[in-house]
Amino acid sequence: MDTKTKQTTQVGRSMPRLEAQAKVTGRAEYIHHLKLPGMLYGKIFRSTVAHGRIRSIDVSAARALEGVHSVFTGQDVLALVPEPYFGPAFLDQPVLALEKVRYVGEAVAVVLATDPHVAERAVQLIEAEYDELPAVFDEVEAMTSDAVVHEVLKPSGTFPDLKHLVGRKDTNIALDYHLKHGDAGKAFAEADHVFEHTFKTQQVMHTPLEPMVSAAEPGNQRITIHTASQSPSFVRLEIARLLGWQENQVRVKVAHLGGGFGAKLYIKLEALVAVLALMVRRPVKISLTMEEQFYTITKHPTTFRIKSGVTRDGRIVARRCDVYWNGGAYADIGPRVTQKSGFTAAGPYDIENVDIESYALYTNRPPAGALRGFGIPQLVWAYESHTDIIARELGIDPLEMRRMNILKEGRPQATGTLMRGAEIELVLERTAARMNWDQPFERGTGTIRRGRGIAIGFKAVVAPTTSTALVTVAADGSCILSMSTVDMGQGSDTAMAQIVAEIMEIPTEQVRVMNPDTDVTPYDMATLGSRSTYHMGNAVRLAAEDARARLRALAKEAGLPDDFDGPAREIFIKRYGMQAGTVVGFGSFIPSYTPPDKKDGSSKNVTPFWMVGATGVELEVDTETGHVKIDRMINVVDCGNPLNPGIVETQLSGAAIMQLGFTLYEKMELDAGQVTNASFADYKIPGFHDIPLAFENEMVDSYQPGAPFGAKGVGESATFGVSPAIANAIHDAIGVRLTELPMTPEGIYRALRAQQNNPLEDF
């Protein structure tokens, strides 16, 4: 396929989202609206201790409350599911706690009632006693702590490359990932300068404004799960595995999502509602509160020790990265984050000698998973702060420092995979150009100081993963696209419809996109990690091409000329003598991929494409309060050839603002494992007033080879540079280097006060 040269009419249109009207008129379906006949509502009783053996659970008072239908504990689950553990990477998480609890907030029991308020009151009547065990909360301490969260590691069968971990004991290291490129030890010894810094990120939450919700509807030898999920195909597989059923006995239906950001991946409430519904033989629904989401899935806190060997003129010759990912009590997808993000920990730089050690750790915190960036923002935070410090120390302009070391097209990344189709240089240069980096910058002299900063990051896509799609052409030529990609606000329905429309030569408005429904929409790995545009986009392209080929075959059967290019309707009428019939095209896509070498982690082909994003920031710091005001933010990305530039723009803005929250405001505060600010009253996410005054996005001119119409993922790229660009700008403004997120006014103020040896006047 060489679509590059062809003029497109549907691809590249900044058309509004197909579902926009349904959403603004309140007609869009959400699982929260769903009511099923005879449905019971579940409310969860949660652990109050971070680590402990369950001594007893007294549910008698709850059961006795009028209006309560039933109360279940982990022991009850065993009657239906003898091995009630789930998880994408490790089968470590019980449907309800069994024997032990591993974090404050873990689900221990569930009350069912026709009135959710009754269920909630009954939850207050449950009493559990625990024999407390020593707990560990810090990822570095977890490496060696005697407090062991899981006695034995239980990797799932889903990822065969994790099989070697099965049965490992007495460790919190769920996964250790190692990459060796060149000879870092030797290079450090020979380097002119060696710099080493440690950076930390905090635990935060995805805060989808639609909290998690799932309902299960038992049928005749089958079950239907209605869920706000980013991964319906996985839910089907995992529920079928848990129940010992066939896949086609489990139906997973997804409506619109009010945000996901990685929170709604894999199994969250689905196993619980499925088991409950089968036990009571009635539909069961559980909706979380915003507070409960803090106890369900979060973003990994990290400690990143980064060390670079540098020549006196600024060439980085060696880098060692030690990354500790705090995965909380259950692995979720953490081990994959550790691996798949781990290998880019040295940054988008051309460094001959690299050592990377990346550890997924169990602790007694709420579980951590993927959150918009799949670990990359934590890494970029560290390596781009580090880069800036080195530049400052060597007296090199930070932009020049990056230009000097940047990975150029065709050069090998740390895994050995050659950089192809990643416009790293262009992204950097466009960011610099838009910031007028070569122009003098007024930093101010009074209370308010101004600074600017830049940062660039890159990301591979999780590989190899599979997407499949169906394109159905009705006899009037209108199309239905059936795919399991979940549109959670990112506009995938519209972008994919544009691909169908382009290939079928109809307006995009004539394409309808089915909501994911595993009985109907074929397999997709999941909607995560900016994989959909490339993977599902290719599957959709193949499905549409298959449908087009079948239409052409029909035209031939109908005796139409080979070069017939009239509308589909004419083909059907000619073939069938009336408006009748259908053709359906199927597409299945998996990119080529080379698994990493088991010894040194090298791979010739570690990712089907690279994402690149840079952020430039101009800001003010109030030195009397530590308050930061972002005057201007510029996000520049390589997203290939955008399918719908208007939607891509909103993706860039959304990603950058989300990361801004993680940079300046958000942090889950824990006290003995208890989140003390699990509410929007105490946990601040960005509001309209926090958005930078000047806010710019740019997609650089690019065309991703092998991608559908040259387009690739974009949902995360504008998160990469935000935190370090702000840190670098703060340093530029007031000479203070912050190494922990979030950078709060209080933190900035304290750091400023502590900086005795570098008074503002001299900076």
Next chain:
Amino acid sequence: MDTKTKQTTQVGRSMPRLEAQAKVTGRAEYIHHLKLPGMLYGKIFRSTVAHGRIRSIDVSAARALEGVHSVFTGQDVLALVPEPYFGPAFLDQPVLALEKVRYVGEAVAVVLATDPHVAERAVQLIEAEYDELPAVFDEVEAMTSDAVVHEVLKPSGTFPDLKHLVGRKDTNIALDYHLKHGDAGKAFAEADHVFEHTFKTQQVMHTPLEPMVSAAEPGNQRITIHTASQSPSFVRLEIARLLGWQENQVRVKVAHLGGGFGAKLYIKLEALVAVLALMVRRPVKISLTMEEQFYTITKHPTTFRIKSGVTRDGRIVARRCDVYWNGGAYADIGPRVTQKSGFTAAGPYDIENVDIESYALYTNRPPAGALRGFGIPQLVWAYESHTDIIARELGIDPLEMRRMNILKEGRPQATGTLMRGAEIELVLERTAARMNWDQPFERGTGTIRRGRGIAIGFKAVVAPTTSTALVTVAADGSCILSMSTVDMGQGSDTAMAQIVAEIMEIPTEQVRVMNPDTDVTPYDMATLGSRSTYHMGNAVRLAAEDARARLRALAKEAGLPDDFDGPAREIFIKRYGMQAGTVVGFGSFIPSYTPPDKKDGSSKNVTPFWMVGATGVELEVDTETGHVKIDRMINVVDCGNPLNPGIVETQLSGAAIMQLGFTLYEKMELDAGQVTNASFADYKIPGFHDIPLAFENEMVDSYQPGAPFGAKGVGESATFGVSPAIANAIHDAIGVRLTELPMTPEGIYRALRAQQNNPLEDF
């Protein structure tokens, strides 16, 4: 495909129906159960005159009734749909009556309310005034009557071969069909004997025990119609056409059906609920009562004048058939019945010279459509009674008479199409053998007389029609079959699943069949006329073969050997490194077909297959009461190689019992167009006590070429011979020849009394 020689494991299994458990446990979905948020119930105000111009409709009192949401008439419909006429063959039927009413019971207005009882009360408050017009009720009178039901004929665009009828005026002849084979005029002149008889059938109703029900749910630029329909694809097309929408904006979902028999074809309530829902912007549901079904769709009353020229030794050399089909006020599929059944009116006999005239007529009766047999039972009733009379008159054994004239393999039927794959002789011989026809039969001498009769009929399938199907293979090898064939009790879900299972080499229990849903299950012409096994069966076969080919391609990509025949799951795991992925196969089938010659109606290939069915009956007649008791009934059919013999048996029994009702009991009594017995209290359908004491079915050894695993349709074949076999047996018992259906005790008794010249003693 030569599947004939291969031993099958799934095809040919008499397994229970897949949905049996759901049905007997009450878990099966029906549209009657459906409740949608905000739903309004509609009740219909109907015409009390058979033919009239609407002078006024006063809905004010109905509107004023507390709890009434709204009231609509035909005029209101015009605001949304300027041309609100629908129909499969003719666009003659308005959504609600406009200007004229054409039969008693026609829908004139609708009341909507949240409480259906309120709506029903409000309907009583509506008053309409009509200027009555002369009405016509009899099909023969309608040929020449001055009472013209439709001023102008309006064939739909759906069947291009009806286009020549557009604009015909001042006639009740909706369609006239003519077939000429040989030179009948000459042959009659030369024949030793000429026999002519006229036979009549009555108007009856399908009486599905689940009355018609449809609901419409307006969405955002789309509409979902939940309906108990046999033709979801047609409903989608027709509603889209009425609204001027794209097909993919209309979604039609069908749950289980509580019987159909042709009543639930095309548009019944669907247009009405769709229009109402769009006008009120809320879901609207209409469920008919059993009584209202009598005013919705029925079976054609017919008059059949049949004339045969016969040699003295019993060879039929000429036959002329004049068939008049009473289609009622709206054509529905009547014109197709007239044509497609018309060409077999001369029966399964090898007659050199045939003239057939077949007329579809409008009258002021409730509309008539297809009912289990698509007109064939009406024809067989006549030609097999006629055959028996001739045999008796010539002193030839009725079986011998048939043997002498039967159409043999390879001989041309009246259209010129050669008989292929129709086991007519074998069916006749097996019926005779099971009846021990060559043995003496004890007729009795007292009050109770015994007789036996035999009759055989055949049927083409409506052609050409299209079916399509999808087979989805999950990563564990379990399959989903998506097709729009409606399982209304005939077992199609199970039979089609057996085809998938056979090809995919899995147990049928691992196949799930989706309910029809036009967003999901691809186009199918309709579930009618015993077409599904052959047409959809072939589409399903092709879809499964496509899925299997895609699986094999996947196996090849995975590096598995060419002859790998392990389970699908192993292919997926090998290809994707885990249980992941899907393949979807698509199949589309339309048989080859030669349209009839416009001049003489001849065709070399008028049907993809023939259905053959014979019935043998032994009965008693109580000469004091006219009461008939069937002692033994034998139904023998050629259904090809049965996919599921157990289900085929139930189909044969069901068909024969249904036809037994039409033969002995059922008749819609009309008084000035008003049905006077529109209730089960007055309209008797067969009960358990009416089932013959000995009831036998046989499928002759057969394999239909070109059919999936040699199987063809069977839902109608056991209806063919029932009525004439009973009439022939009554004649055999008491020497009375009845020529009108039903043959009631009263009718038999009266005929017996009238038969002065042929006293019982001498017979």
